Amino acid sequence: MQEAQTTKVKNAFSERGRKIAAWFKGLPARTKEKFAFAREILNQGNGKVRASMLLMGMGQLLYRQWAKGILYLLVEIAFLAYFILRGADDLLGFFTLGTVESNAWYGIEGDNSVIMMLMGILAWIALLFYAVLYIANIKDCYAIQCAADTLKAPKSFKKELSELLDKKFYKTALALPIVGVSVFSILPIIFMILIAFTNYGGDIVPPALVDWVWLDNFGRILTLGQFAPTFFKIFGWNIIWAVLSTALNYFAGLGLALLLNKKCVKGKTFWRLFPILAYAVPGFITLIAFKYMFSYGGPINQMIVDAGGTAIGFLDIDAKWTARLIGLFANAWLNIPSSMLLATGILSNMNTDLYEAARVDGASAWKQFVKITLPYVLFATMPVLISQFIANFNNFGIFYFLRGGLYMEGYFLASDTDLLINWLYNMSIDNNYYSIGAAISIIIFIVTSVISLAVYVLSPSYKQEETYQ
């Protein structure tokens, strides 16, 4: 059994290796293929296509494709105006991050490095969009030329518009989402990745000039006395937390689903309402309620006092493990319902013939669970399980609401329940250690992606990747 497992793992890896090798081997040929069309346009394109290369839309206008030509021309003018007015400066500012330091004495308004970087990235993204449109413009003009050469009438503007709702509907539909994601997800992520390589933060915030420091921040986190002990302590706890809470939520959810699925249970929909109730109440409300519940004046301590005991500081500064356990419990309370609903959905799709056969063969209930239910559910939910693991690894809310803003001795701007994500928040939002915070988030990203990739590649779901994607 063990051996079979390891060979399976080995096979998965060697298969992957072979694929990567094949990818590299095919690279030159594929690049050539990709540029074949570009070369064809360069060689075969006539003067009008070249006019389009010079100024977007020119070729189309020369071919009397008025509407399209004017549209392309307008795009060109808009981009040129943007780049002349500010884009070009932004692109340059991205590299220098500002050269003029502000000086109130002389009335010099200095450069704001951070804004320069942000706007610089935006300018790069704009340049990318421009390049895409520019190439589309040339390709379009070449297509008109080909049509003209073979004496076919080129597509009318109206027809092209209707194509945008038919064959090319995907372009129309994705335009807005792509712009939105580019500006609000990709741009900030690139910005923060770059910030990790600067000295932005602490004393160095605008109007002071920010500079590139490359890998210094990572070095500081891993070696410097100020950050390193905190980092490793939090990191260790973060791993324990992610594994424990994911396992707890997952198996408790599955168990609950199985329990409610039992044949002898009547009124399944009714019983299911209770977890759904817990699922529906917004998380921050429940967490604050838990915080009140375990506070000194809270009901649990009142009961302890009434019974003759002394109040316990469940979430106090020295309550390391009780606070952690309460966190684990509160997280389970919040997340078991969704895991239960998920398992219920999966189980309802399951083929029950196997159980019949197992029963005939005299397999016990436990054996049926281990040999039939668990492999099936694990297989079906592996992607969800991975995303739950990542969500728990980055579970900000639990300890922010239960025990937020606590700074402890032995920790730098954190407490012993804080996860890396809480530390990141303390560092970059509450105290302005921006570049260190950004470096931490890159470390979080690397850890979570490596773990989830490894789990995914080794999981049976991976072999049926196509059904998932």
Next chain:
Amino acid sequence: MKKLKIKPQKLFNVAITYLIILAVCFVFLFPILWLVLASFSKTGSIYSFEGFFPAEFSLDSFKRLFTDTALYNYPRWFLNTLFIALMSSLIGTALTILTAYVMSRFRFRTRKAMMKTTLILGMFPSFMTMTAVYLMMTQFNLINQQWGLILIYSAGAPMGYLTQKGFFDTIPSSIDEAARIDGASNFRIFVRITLPLAAPMIVYTLLSSFVWPWSDFILPQLLLKNKDLYTVAVGLMSLDDSEFSRFAAGSVFIAVPIVVFYFALSKFLISGLSAGAVKQ
């Protein structure tokens, strides 16, 4: 047939099952029950409770919530939250459904690359970008503006298209093809055929993209500095410690609509949640 006699062992099994179920339901119900009863507390302070529950009940907390608005303007917060959540939900759902439909039905050159990109982007911790978003919003003049929040929520929504795509994958493409033979364009097929078939998924998406801004705390706290613009979550967090029953009443009031939604839609919830999983 053996079933005529009920074995004592089986009876025991059933009893244990019900016992566990009751215990679990109690654990899930109790904190909520506590909160609800606290919201009807007469004195308003957590310290005047007898054990877990308030000594006297009244509707005062709710009355104060809506009338005593000088310091904590709950009705205002509620309307703010409702506006932001509704708009984000509508725009976000439209973008998500479009993205999911395209990713499920079209095969184009950059499709795989896009799917991988969203997968990778999703692995970055969400707070990482907070500073950047804040700076960007100051540049676009969207601090202290509800539309700024709506923009962020709805622009981020299409990143979570996988569940919806999983659903569209299960609608057989033969239906599309039949319509295409009849000369319908892809847009027409999408509007006339796919959307009606996807009604449950749309409801699920509307709901889940409504709940996020409805109960989010971090972003509004970062972007809304003006007390009149607060959302309920930020407002409730700003309450003084002594205002426990006001907190409870305010919480109950925003939780009720969601709970009703979820109960009514519990069936969609199960299929929606499991749509992201692998199918055999």
